[in-house]
Amino acid sequence: MSQRLALRRDLSEIERATIWMETIAVQSAWPKTLIFRLRLCLEEAISNVIRHGRAEGAASEIHVALEEKDQRLTASIEDEGPAFDPTQHPVPERASSIEGARPGGFGIHLMRRFATQLAYQRIGPRNRLVLMFDRT
Amino acid sequence: MEIATEEIENGVTRVVLDGRLDIAGAQTIDMRFNTLAGSRRSLVVDLSKVSFLASMGIRLLVIGAKTVAAKGGKIVLLGPNEVIESVLKTAGIDSVIPIHHDRANAVAAVTL
Numbered sequence: 001m002s003q004r005l006a007l008r009r010d011l012s013e014i015e016r017a018t019i020w021m022e023t024i025a026v027q028s029a030w031p032k033t034l035i036f037r038l039r040l041c042l043e044e045a046i047s048n049v050i051r052h053g054r055a056e057g058a059a060s061e062i063h064v065a066l067e068e069k070d071q072r073l074t075a076s077i078e079d080e081g082p083a084f085d086p087t088q089h090p091v092p093e094r095a096s097s098i099e100g101a102r103p104g105g106f107g108i109h110l111m112r113r114f115a116t117q118l119a120y121q122r123i124g125p126r127n128r129l130v131l132m133f134d135r136t
Numbered sequence: 137m138e139i140a141t142e143e144i145e146n147g148v149t150r151v152v153l154d155g156r157l158d159i160a161g162a163q164t165i166d167m168r169f170n171t172l173a174g175s176r177r178s179l180v181v182d183l184s185k186v187s188f189l190a191s192m193g194i195r196l197l198v199i200g201a202k203t204v205a206a207k208g209g210k211i212v213l214l215g216p217n218e219v220i221e222s223v224l225k226t227a228g229i230d231s232v233i234p235i236h237h238d239r240a241n242a243v244a245a246v247t248l
Contacts, residue, residue, distance in 0.1 A: 096231060097232060110191060
């Protein structure tokens with residue numbers, strides 16, 4: 001199974017990506033927990049790409065692909081934004097009180113925890129983030 | 137995403153969130169949730185009907201909890217399902233907003 005989707009750089013497109021993914025998930029009979037993990041990681045990855053913006057003169061579309069092979073699901077997200085490697089992002093510090101807690105900065109940490117593996121490549125003008133999930 | 141409130145014993149307000157607390161869900165209830173956080177001192181946020189949580193939903197909960205704490209109030213989370221709780225714990229939210237699974241304990245924890 002291999003499917004592709006192109007998204008505009010708009011947060012409302014995340015909803016479209018979710019519906020697209022869930023349709024494939026139902027057809028492929030993926031377990032509920034896997035769908036939750038994938039949905040969480042796609043939302044965090046796509047919203048990060050939108051927030052980081054795109055380079056001058058670069059293509060504005062974000063390309064998402066889903067592939068299933070040998071009990072392993074791979075989601076890739078490609079965009080022509082400024083180079084950004086989430087795998088090198090530091091783990092956020094744990095706050096000890098609500099006064100000291102930061103409201104944001106959890107997205108990449110959640111992806112690390114809920115995907116089985118994360119990989120990043122810079123290919124010419126493109127960022128390519130690959131999220132891998134074991135089906136079990 | 138829906139939000140409902142119930143005034144329960146000892147001046148405690150139970151806020152029931154129902155649906156997916158994703159970007160769209162968080163935007164839908166943002167103003168109502170912040171208004172509640174700004175006007176109540178004892179809040180139990182019931183997450184038992186929340187089926188999805190991502191970082192924008194966590195942001196909503198943390199900002200609300202900061203508002204409650206800033207005026208000397210108390211806030212707890214009640215009844216998240218297993219996967220929602222694992223998202224909260226991964227983000228370290230359980231260290232700053234207590235998570236309860238028993239309603240009576242949750243109410244007792246926020247009673248001033």
